[in-house]
Amino acid sequence: MTQLVVQSALSGLLVGGMYGLVALGLALAFGVLNVLNVAHGELVMIGGYAAFFLFSEVGVDPLLSLPLVFVILFIFGMGLYQLLFRFIVRFDIETRIKNSLLISFGLVLILQAVAVFLFTGDDRTIVTGYSSNALVIGIVRIPWIRLAGLLLAVVAAFSLEWLLNRTTFGHSIRATSEDWSLAALTGIDVRRVYMIAFAISAALAGLAGSMVSLGYSVSPSIGLSWTLKALIVIVFAGLGSMRGIVVAGMLLGLIEGLSSVWVGNAYRGVVALVVFLLVLSVRPQGLFGRGSGAHV
C-alpha cells in the first residue's frame, strides 16, 4: 500500500510539473497582455507534434530538439500576435480579455481541425531508446522522461524569473504589464514587448508539448484539458505570482495522484477540483498571491 501511495504521489508530482509549465506560459500572456488565450493548450499540442515529427521524420532526439521546438513555437506565437492579437490590444482591459477569449476560441476550432486533418486523430507518443528507463529509489520508480519534464518546468520557471527580474528587457515587460501607457512614456515599444511576451508564452507551451509527447501522448484533442488545467493552476497559485505557478501545478498533480489511490482514476480530477475550490474559498488570492484576491 505504501508503495502505491508513494508511487501515485510521485507520478502526480511529475505530471504536476507539466501543469505548471503550461500554466507559466498562459500566465505570462495573461499577466503582460491581459489576453486570455484559450488556444494555449492547442499550442502545447502543436509543440508535441513538432517534437514528434522532428523525431520520427528527421531523427532528432526530443530532448535535443527542445531548443528547436522553442524557436518554432516562438515564431508561430509572433505570427499569431501579428495576425490576430495585435488588433485587440488597443482596447481597454475588459474588452481585451473578452475579445481575446473569443478570438482564441476561433483559434481552438481552427488549430484542432487542422491537426486532425494533417495528423489524424490518433494518439502519438515519442518512443526513444531510453523511454522505458527509470530512476529507481527504493520502492518507487521514476521514469526519466517524465522527470525530465519536471526538471524542464523548474528550469523554465527560474529562467523566466531571471529574465523578468534581472534584465532590462524583463523590466520593460514588467513595466508594460503594470502600466502600458507609462511604459510607452518611458520609451518602451509596447507593441514589441507584447509580441515578444506572447511569443515566449507560445514557446513555453511548445516546450511543454515536447515533453508531453515524450512522457505521455499527444493527439489533436488534448488542447482544451491542458488549457483548463493551466487556468486552474494560475488561480490556485495566485495572480501576480510567477514563482508559485510551478509549485502550484505540482501541488495540484500531487493531490490528484494521492486521491487516485482512494477514489480511483475516475474521481482523482474531481477531488483535486474540490480541494482547489476549498483553498480558494479560504484564501481567495490563491496560495502565493499578493493582495486581497477578489474577496468580498
Add this chain to the structure above:
Amino acid sequence: MLEVEHLGVGYGDLQVVWDVSFKVPAGSLVAIIGSNGAGKTTTLRALMNLLPALTGSIEFKGESIVGVPTHRIVELGLVLIPESRATFASLSVADNLELGAYTKRARAARSKTLGEVYDVFPRLAERKSQLAGTLSGGERQMLAIGKSLMALPEMLVLDEPSMGLAPIIVEDTFNEIKGIRDRGVSVLMVEQHIEATLELVDYAYVLELGQVVIEGSSTELMTDQRVREAYLSLQ
C-alpha cells in the same frame, strides 16, 4: 521647440479639446493653466500620441509628431511626466531610474546620468532598492522627475507636478523645474496652482473648456483683470 496649432482631441464621441494652439520656444518655461475638466491632461496625452489628435498639427523640433508612436516621441527628446502613476510601483527606485534610460540615446549615457540624478536627489540614492510603491508622495514625485531626466529629454512636460503634494515640497519641486530649465531643457507644465506657476514661468496659456482663452507672458497675466478675478480670487 514645440508648436501646436488648432489641436482637437476627443474620446470616441466626446470632443474635449477644440482648436488649441500654443508654442514652447526652445529654452523657455511655459505653462498651461486651467481648472479641472479644461482639457489639460487630454492635450498632453494627445501630444504624446496616447490619444489620437482629431485635428490640428503638432511639431516638435520642426517635424510633425502626429501619429508617431509614443516611444519614438520619447526617443526624439519629448518626455511627459503624467499627473499620477508616474512611476512603476512594482519596481525598485533603481530599476525605475534605469528603465527611464530605455531609449537608445539615453542608454548610452545611462550610468553617467544615473550618477547625476543621484547627486541631485540624494534621497533617491538612499532608497535605491526600495519599491517605488512604498515611497512617500514627495519621494515618488522626485523619482518621477529623476526617471524622466534619465531619458535625456530636450523638452520636459509635466502634468500638474504640484498635485497632492505638501506646500513645501511644491516649492522644492518648482525650484527643481526651474533648475531643469536652466540646464537647457525646455519645459511645459500644466497646472491648477496658478499663482505660484505664474511666478515661475515665462509665458502661459489659460485653457477653459478645451480652448485657449487668454495667453501672455507671466507678468501680463498676473496683471490681467480677467485672470485675477477668475483664477487668483482677487479684484
Add this chain to the structure above:
Amino acid sequence: MFRRSLVWWLLVVAAAVVFGLMTQSERVLTLAIQTFIFGALASSWNILGGFAGQVSLGHAAFFGIGALVTRELWLDGRPLAVAVAIALVATAVAASVVGVPMLRLRGIYFAVGTLALGVGVWLTAGNLWPGISSLPVDALRGYEFTGPYFMALGVVTVTVALSIWLRRSKMGLGMMAVREDEEAAAATGVNALAYKMMAFVISAVLAALAGAAFAYFSVSYYPQFPFSVVWTFEAITVVFVGGVGTIIGPLVGAAFFVTGRDVLSSTFPELQVIAFGVLFILVVLVLPGGFVEGGERLHERISRRRTSQHQQATPDATPDATARESVKMEGKEKV
C-alpha cells in the same frame, strides 16, 4: 416605445409558431430548434454575465442538470412537465447552495472558480452515468419534431420575456449597478451579494430549462455531454458575438452560430470547422462590440448621414485607450 417593441416580439413569436406548423423540412426544423436552445442558453448566461457582469465559466453545469433530471425522469415514465418542473427546482436549489461560496469571488477568480465547478460536475456526471441515453424504440419510430420545436420555442420565449422584464425591473437595475461598479453600488445601499445571487439563480434555472428542451429534443446522447465546458464556451461566444447585455444579442448570435455552422458544413464538408473558425475570428475583429452594436452603428450612419464619429488609432500607433478607460482614469483597471 415599449409597447411597440412588445408588439414586435409577439409578432416574431407568432411567426415562429406559424413557421413551426407549416414547415416540413426536418433539417430546417432541427436548425430552428438548435437556434432556440442555443438562444435560450446564451440568454440565460447573459443575465448573469451581461446584466450582472459576473462571468461564469461553469454555466454548462446547470444546463446539464436540467437535461439530466428531465431526461431521467421523463424516460422513467413521468410526464414531461413534471420532469421539467422537478429539474428546475433541483437546479434552483443547487444554484442557491453553490452560489453563496462562489459569489464571494470576483473577476477571474469567479470565472475560474465556476470553471472548476463546471468541470468537476462534468467529470462526476460522466462517472455516474456512463452509458448512453437513448429514446426507447417506439419513441424513436414515432419521433416528431413538432413537440421539441414548440417546447424549444416556449423555452426561448420564456427566457427572453424574463430577460426583458428583468432589464426594466428594479432587480435588473440593481444587477447592472453591481456590474458597473460593485463598490460604488454597495456604498449607495445596494445589496450587491443579493443581486448577484438573484442573477446567479435565475440564470441557472433558465439554463436548466434550455437543458430540458435539449433532453426532449435529442434522440440519443451521453448524459455527460450537456455538462461539457464546450457548451459554456459556445454560449459565451454566442452572447458576445451577438452583443452582450442586450436582449436580441444572444438570439442573433445563436442564429449566426447555428446557421453558419450548417451552411459551412454543406459548402466545405472537409474544412467546415476551419472555415467556421476563420469566419468567427473575422466577425470578432470587424465587430468587436458584437452584431447588435454593429447594427446600431450602421443604423446611426444611415440615419444621420455623416462620417463616423468613432476614432480608431492607426494600427501602428501605440495602444490607446477607448472612451471608457480614459474617462475612468483612476479606476480599477488592472486585474
